[in-house]
Amino acid sequence: MFNLFSLDSGICAPSGFFADGLSAGLKAPQNNGGAKPLDVAFVHSHTPCDVFALFTTNTFDAAPIKHAKELIAAHNGALKSNFVLVNAKNANAMTGKEGVADVKNLLRSLQELHPQIQNPLMSSTGVIGVRLPMDKIASVFGAIDLNARNPHNAANAILTTDRFAKEIAFEVKTDSGTFTIGAMCKGAGMIHPSLATMLCFVTTDACVPREMGQELLRLACEESFNAVSVDGDMSTNDTVLLLANGQSGAFEREAFLHALKTALHKLATDMARDGEGANKLVAFEVRGAKNRDEAKRAARALATSLLVKTAIFGCDPNWGRIASTIGASGVCCDEMTLTISFGDVCVYRCGAILFDAPTEARAAEVMRADSLRIVCDLGQGEGAFVAYGCDLGYNYVKINADYRS
């Protein structure tokens, strides 16, 4: 038995965690005379944390990821760290050995100013192929207050083209004690299911067993971040970090996994809802597939199809594109067993086209909502998967046609 209670304090909700956002002048000011935008964040624990991490599978992983992998390997997978530094606007990817040296130099000068910091990690997001503005980032190190508890500032500092900050926290009461999980993430474009697909930082005071954390993180990501697609592109910088400092003294596997899944699922769907230029969150549910892998393949194909995404933008219940995309995905299916519904409105069932004018109007009504579900039953077996995606409209083009400027 366990219960979850929502908290408002993001990644600072678990005991012993501190965080803040600072302004290093990486983001251009929004308007003349306005406050300078936050663009550097940190997460700190007063006691050392076990670190569990998932990284992008992009061959050209960014310099901070190369550095983190090196550090984790040097500690034989049992790294203890108490600090993560994050910057927006520059991905520090495709920057070669110099990029990795930049990470090391920044973290070294950080430790010189703050000797409590142990084995710090770094994450970056932004433009690829430009060296980090070292002086700007280092300029805020003196202002870092390791006792600051400003999780919302941290969650805002890591955003790039995101329209809103994404945070969540739960207190988890179990028979064997109470512990807390907090998380924040960023990600609006270059998002596609494959391992971690954006930056996400999770803190917990649960006593997560060293040998269990990595597998729990993988399981929780599988149906959250790995089920989300905004644009089919996988970034060089995708990272999910879980920092566990054990301060609560409590742990219960099922309760922890449930809370972690719930937190990451909320952040992942927030990410799709905040997809670049997106107006709608869409759940693509594929049921009745031969097996789970086929359900996943078909659901992800729907979440990625440009024709499906633009039809959703136009609130057009164009079920033919749904069928065509499933047919093109290569999964086992048949016109005579397929069923397609927009929400509760079934438009095609096992060869029968149920798309008369009143049905079309009801389906179009479903599509006008901010959030909708498209359900396809393949009628081939028991496999099921839900992928999350968004519509694709003019703003996606606008944001991405000249991202660098």
Next chain:
Amino acid sequence: MFNLFSLDSGICAPSGFFADGLSAGLKAPQNNGGAKPLDVAFVHSHTPCDVFALFTTNTFDAAPIKHAKELIAAHNGALKSNFVLVNAKNANAMTGKEGVADVKNLLRSLQELHPQIQNPLMSSTGVIGVRLPMDKIASVFGAIDLNARNPHNAANAILTTDRFAKEIAFEVKTDSGTFTIGAMCKGAGMIHPSLATMLCFVTTDACVPREMGQELLRLACEESFNAVSVDGDMSTNDTVLLLANGQSGAFEREAFLHALKTALHKLATDMARDGEGANKLVAFEVRGAKNRDEAKRAARALATSLLVKTAIFGCDPNWGRIASTIGASGVCCDEMTLTISFGDVCVYRCGAILFDAPTEARAAEVMRADSLRIVCDLGQGEGAFVAYGCDLGYNYVKINADYRS
């Protein structure tokens, strides 16, 4: 030794072929009082043709494709036909057994009116999941003139969201005689490399050996239609038909294959140039891959990436997205061997970022052209492939957000 000479008469260029476009009222009139748009086409040969065909691999292949496959199978792959009927605006896909019966009924009434027609085939393109407007299509059958030579009308009638007709013809002079190839195609959206990826009709009076035609067609499509992507979506209706009536009495394998490849390559790049909402034709050349398959995978990933396509729309030489896409494609590559150029302007070479302001300006200049080449050398081997694609701009969204209306 052989030479190619361009002709202007499209699919009617080879001896014995006739074609026309008619208006069945499937397309809405462009403006009040204007001529009714052409929307039904036919291709006819006065003598029977060997038929070679490639069809979509979409599981939900359209009714006319099911019918054609059935007919080809019934003739043990040695089908002789002298007539193809094509309609726009309605794909006759996801229409079940009734859809196939519609094809058969239409073709039967056509043969009743024109007893010369043998084993007619049908192709359709347009909206999925709506029964064919039988009466409208049948209404033009009486007006079909089997001696008409209006290839441009035919090429215009098969268009949907295309902005221009796509036709080509060559006379091929070889040591062993002269023969001719003509072709037309349509396709602007739902185009992605996998077998045939649109409607394409090729006519020839060459004496193509029965056992050779299918393989020659496959080879010619491999580096033309199968190398093109507009939006990553594979249609239910994609078809390439080659009709060979042998009237020239001549054939030479290398000359025929060369002419066929040249014709299909021109049509395929025209198709990318005419991609829905596209402004630019882009050749994505990947060299130095471990092998050809890896080069193809990377080149196709570039042609499909939304972030790359929107950057091209914005004339932004965002080489980081090129690198990230190659890295995400899973091919063997390394930052230290990779080279990226826009046209002749190299922006990244083996770890060195050559992207200073003058270089960026020159690269942006390359991107402002109507047609450009992006070259990536992976430095891993000898594999090479060129994929063709286009930019993605506001008009793609506009065209696809409400296609059905």
